[in-house]
Amino acid sequence: MTDSSNDVARTSSNFTLPVRVYIEDTDAGGIIFHAKYLHYMERARTEWVRSRGVGLRSGLGDNISYVVQKINIHYAAPGYLDDELLVTADLVGAGRVWMEFDQRVSRKGDGRELSRANVRVACVALDSGRPRRLPDDLSELLKQQLAAKTS
Amino acid sequence: MTDSSNDVARTSSNFTLPVRVYIEDTDAGGIIFHAKYLHYMERARTEWVRSRGVGLRSGLGDNISYVVQKINIHYAAPGYLDDELLVTADLVGAGRVWMEFDQRVSRKGDGRELSRANVRVACVALDSGRPRRLPDDLSELLKQQLAAKTS
Amino acid sequence: MTDSSNDVARTSSNFTLPVRVYIEDTDAGGIIFHAKYLHYMERARTEWVRSRGVGLRSGLGDNISYVVQKINIHYAAPGYLDDELLVTADLVGAGRVWMEFDQRVSRKGDGRELSRANVRVACVALDSGRPRRLPDDLSELLKQQLAAKTS
Amino acid sequence: MTDSSNDVARTSSNFTLPVRVYIEDTDAGGIIFHAKYLHYMERARTEWVRSRGVGLRSGLGDNISYVVQKINIHYAAPGYLDDELLVTADLVGAGRVWMEFDQRVSRKGDGRELSRANVRVACVALDSGRPRRLPDDLSELLKQQLAAKTS
Numbered sequence: 001m002t003d004s005s006n007d008v009a010r011t012s013s014n015f016t017l018p019v020r021v022y023i024e025d026t027d028a029g030g031i032i033f034h035a036k037y038l039h040y041m042e043r044a045r046t047e048w049v050r051s052r053g054v055g056l057r058s059g060l061g062d063n064i065s066y067v068v069q070k071i072n073i074h075y076a077a078p079g080y081l082d083d084e085l086l087v088t089a090d091l092v093g094a095g096r097v098w099m100e101f102d103q104r105v106s107r108k109g110d111g112r113e114l115s116r117a118n119v120r121v122a123c124v125a126l127d128s129g130r131p132r133r134l135p136d137d138l139s140e141l142l143k144q145q146l147a148a149k150t151s
Numbered sequence: 152m153t154d155s156s157n158d159v160a161r162t163s164s165n166f167t168l169p170v171r172v173y174i175e176d177t178d179a180g181g182i183i184f185h186a187k188y189l190h191y192m193e194r195a196r197t198e199w200v201r202s203r204g205v206g207l208r209s210g211l212g213d214n215i216s217y218v219v220q221k222i223n224i225h226y227a228a229p230g231y232l233d234d235e236l237l238v239t240a241d242l243v244g245a246g247r248v249w250m251e252f253d254q255r256v257s258r259k260g261d262g263r264e265l266s267r268a269n270v271r272v273a274c275v276a277l278d279s280g281r282p283r284r285l286p287d288d289l290s291e292l293l294k295q296q297l298a299a300k301t302s
Numbered sequence: 303m304t305d306s307s308n309d310v311a312r313t314s315s316n317f318t319l320p321v322r323v324y325i326e327d328t329d330a331g332g333i334i335f336h337a338k339y340l341h342y343m344e345r346a347r348t349e350w351v352r353s354r355g356v357g358l359r360s361g362l363g364d365n366i367s368y369v370v371q372k373i374n375i376h377y378a379a380p381g382y383l384d385d386e387l388l389v390t391a392d393l394v395g396a397g398r399v400w401m402e403f404d405q406r407v408s409r410k411g412d413g414r415e416l417s418r419a420n421v422r423v424a425c426v427a428l429d430s431g432r433p434r435r436l437p438d439d440l441s442e443l444l445k446q447q448l449a450a451k452t453s
Numbered sequence: 454m455t456d457s458s459n460d461v462a463r464t465s466s467n468f469t470l471p472v473r474v475y476i477e478d479t480d481a482g483g484i485i486f487h488a489k490y491l492h493y494m495e496r497a498r499t500e501w502v503r504s505r506g507v508g509l510r511s512g513l514g515d516n517i518s519y520v521v522q523k524i525n526i527h528y529a530a531p532g533y534l535d536d537e538l539l540v541t542a543d544l545v546g547a548g549r550v551w552m553e554f555d556q557r558v559s560r561k562g563d564g565r566e567l568s569r570a571n572v573r574v575a576c577v578a579l580d581s582g583r584p585r586r587l588p589d590d591l592s593e594l595l596k597q598q599l600a601a602k603t604s
Binding site: 036077 | 481482483484487488489491492495513518519520521522523524525526527528530531579582
């Protein structure tokens with residue numbers, strides 16, 4: 001493995017979504033309401049999956065849904081109205097029914113990291129809520145991503 | 152019709168839900184975010200229906216859902232963190248597929264009216280989204296309420 | 303006034319913001335929660351103002367905030383998870399302390415209009431909540447927009 | 454220490470807030486949107502503090518605000534529309550500028566635990582965002598609670 005192949009791997013597994021902070025995201029403390037970071041991170045995971053050709057809505061049509069199993073989130077600095085944020089989603093693990101991401105939210109202007117989290121998401125049947133295998137196209141995508149990272 | 156029967160009618164058609172304002176409800180302007188009033192009003196309509204024995208979730212199981220068709224809302228004064236609000240839902244009209252409410256949000260402390268709205272809600276089939284007749288129990292309830300008001 | 307100048311006017315006063323529908327925007331009815339449209343419309347007004355060089359956060363620093371005074375909104379069709387929406391903000395009036403917009407939310411895919419609203423916003427002092435004159439730069443911008451429309 | 458005194462201690466430090474699930478809390482997966490549990494838990498912390506005579510809004514007036522520093526949350530089972538939830542807030546630690554809670558969300562109907570979390574909250578100056586000592590009344594309250602638990 002060379003340094004350059006390592007760079008390629010990192011690039012291929014990282015995904016960044018720009019997000020603008022609106023008044024709806026803020027609270028009377030003058031900062032982004034803490035639960036909103038979970039929204040931002042969910043948007044980034046969704047866009048990462050979409051950018052690979054997997055749509056959530058078509059999943060619902062096939063009785064497939066996704067639920068968050070656990071989140072470990074740290075808040076390092078406050079975000080403010082009008083901030084431009086960069087939200088990453090980096091796949092760090094996957095099993096038959098789950099996938100795990102490291103995610104960060106930073107401010108574009110000064111590069112300050114506002115929040116970071118580890119998030120595990122599981123695939124479930126929409127009707128019963130029971131765990132089910134990840135759909136084949138998503139499962140294949142996850143394997144490729146993880147292989148690219150560790151190669 | 153006597154004054155006292157009129158009072159009874161008014162009481163029977165009015166419904167008031169107490170709501171506390173949390174930090175999640177506020178924005179960086181230091182006040183309740185304007186869209187939150189629609190949440191409060193929806194909660195009051197839901198609790199009014201529930202108080203009459205009609206549950207929304209059992210409706211979903213029967214392929215019945217409700218959608219808002221129009222809202223005309225005025226904001227008179229700001230609400231603040233920790234405020235105790237009183238949210239009313241007063242049925243003012245109903246048809247085969249719709250019901251219409253006058254609703255107000257006031258602050259318990261000083262009685263100040265913060266917002267008032269007229270809201271029309273329609274019954275739809277959950278799967279197709281198409282308008283459908285209100286369920287019989289709800290339709291009967293609405294008729295009774297309107298009859299009590301105008302008697 | 304000629305037809306072509308009218309077209310120019312319309313173009314100059316219209317503003318369109320693309321918005322993606324995420325799982326956070328939907329409800330158990332399978333559609334966009336009705337209050338979310340107020341968020342989308344607020345974002346579009348904010349981006350329209352920003353595109354003209356006026357930032358909301360710098361306003362807060364100058365003790366200037368904005369509050370919604372009234373909204374008249376109609377819902378024509380449901381929006382769904384993953385939908386790409388187009389949200390417009392078209393200035394239709396302004397006074398010393400207020401501005402008024404016509405706004406629409408449509409689905410990019412099929413062009414279907416989902417919702418339309420008339421929204422009046424007032425300028426207030428952040429600390430007291432009292433109405434105050436619109437800032438000069440914004441007031442000038444509004445005049446130009448309205449002049450362009452009616453010329 | 455006897456078993457019975459231990460029971461008293463536990464009771465004194467535990468706090469339970471009932472919360473109803475409304476359509477605004479759900480998503481197109483038919484369940485409570487995962488970020489909403491952070492709202493529920495924040496409400497329970499707020500009501501626990503309020504029940505001890507400490508209000509958040511008066512804090513804002515004294516340039517005191519609170520920010521979440523970290524959350525470790527697990528989701529065990531989905532919650533649904535119309536569910537009645539019980540949300541606990543149990544103080545488990547405190548320092549000069551922070552307090553830490555164990556919190557659970559369970560469904561009243563079947564007693565099922567839906568989510569549990571450990572949450573650390575810090576006191577900051579509202580204007581600068583910098584950490585500051587907890588206000589004396591709150592600090593004293595926290596000490597009493599922790600002493601009662603470990604006595």
